Amino acid sequence: MTFAHQILQGMTWHARQLPTPHEFHYPYRFWAVNLTQLADNPLPNVNMSASHVPTWLPQWLKKKWLKKSLQQSLTLPLLSQHHWALYQFHQADYFAINRLDPSLDNCLTASVGQPAPLASLLVKAQQIWQQLTGSQPTGEVVALVVLRNMGWYFSPVNFYIGFDENHQPSHFLAEVSNTPWNKRHYYGFLLTGEKTLYQHDKGFHVSPFNPINQQYHWRVEIHPKRYASANDNPEQNGFDVVIDIGLTDRRGKVFNAGVSLKGVQLDEASVITAIKRRPWMSATSLLQIYWQAFKLYVLKRVPYQAYNQRLPQ
Template sequence: MGKDHQLRSGIFQGWVRHRRFTPVDHRFTYSMFMPHIYLNELDQLDKQVKGFGLSLFNFARFRRDDYVKGDPDLAQAVKDKVYALTGKMIDGNVTMLCHLRYCGLYFSPLNLYYLHDNEGQWQYMLAEVSNTPWNERHYYAIPAPQYWQGREYSHDKAFHVSPFNPIHQQYHWRVTEPDSNLLVNLAVSRYKDCISPSEYSDDLKNSHQKVFDATMQMRKQNFTSAILIKQLLLTPIMTIKVVIGIYWQALKLFIKGVPIYDHPNNTPYEKVNKHKIKRGNDNA
């Protein structure tokens, strides 16, 4: 059945690593897999891949309401979101690197949507960022690397993700388009005038010195029943692994005495509450 149609979608398997450089050194690496889905192949994946589907009775389920709100067609909703953020409408294919709903459970700290023009040229990446326990969601539109001025794309942080990171930071992205391999690196820098004396060190000499980074490096596998089942056997419920990992590392940071920063309550966000969504200041 899986031979009926050659799919471009894949399952990326690899690792994610977090490194914190100040005020204490803290780092960890986890193995992880994430489906990379051409949204125009969803129906075909539903037919060909056992264990994956759009309906309730699938171990790995794509549920439309878990992702960007708006148009019932997720690809169109992603294009509309990028248009709202940038004023540019991208007309080609949309792919997504995401977590699915496993055994009915879903949480994804980061989903990435790749938008292409009608010639297949990658134009934008939409980063869908979610936090816990606040259950909020925020979006960043990142132009494809050919439009960058240098080796990375930088912008101010606008969304509270971790209580161990303040809001006054900058993000620096380095990304590749999903192909046979995938790389996503997000470095976080903090303005020097926002660093307390107790945190200052020789490593923070510059006004925008890196204090944290997250890297995801993965290799593509075919999106087949056998490979999906293999990944599910290795990690039956990825959602639980992700959430437990977040809180376990948070406990370690708390024990190490890393300062805690309150939620600023001043950023645009989407409030996610089961099947409903409450909009914050702007949603953009």
């Protein structure tokens, strides 16, 4: 039984304790893409006709004459793996895949049985796990990623979950981006079943309000579920997820952030529903980041930390 492609929806939160309390939360969404099955089971192409005109469109666009015209001639591509859409899964957005040595692509089909560059994503994840943990998942790999939105990609973090041959979570990988500096870093560790606690030293400057000499404390919960067979599709595995990241230093608990997300099977109906609710998630996420940074720096006077600046001993 394979893992289904899913939409994971819920909330993300940020709570700062030091040096000044500050917290906020807002709705969030990841697309859970089964990288192992992606070549044989690609993401569906989902289009929206005028019969699905969402509430967020201006009122004049909803007039009956335009609705009839759209039904007859136009559709809006909502989701695609292969061409432009409101949300597009574009392989080059992950692991800087477009910078891989071209000679690597020539052997990918033989190594994992998938055509490049889809195989490149899976191989790159396995390579990073091998480097960071000394092992690779023996089962499927599911990527929790943000997709291109209106042709534009932005994601503070993507997660990758590896499973063993019994569909139990075994490996975890975080692909972290630091927004102002446009760099990426990877943290990977082994999972011990459905709930894992793990801590390590911080190795990458992310927030301009946190020094580099701090420690991360992870809590990763993967709660399995199953999707019943429907429309000639077999029963498939799925999961809900909670990921909480605490940050400490010699002063104590400084900050924590996380997501709590419920999975739904990715199909035409769930895609349309999700995008109707939040059509511009990438833009709203970036605005949230800079708005909260403005409040921290200007209104709450939290000191700015230069790149890789250390907390004085």
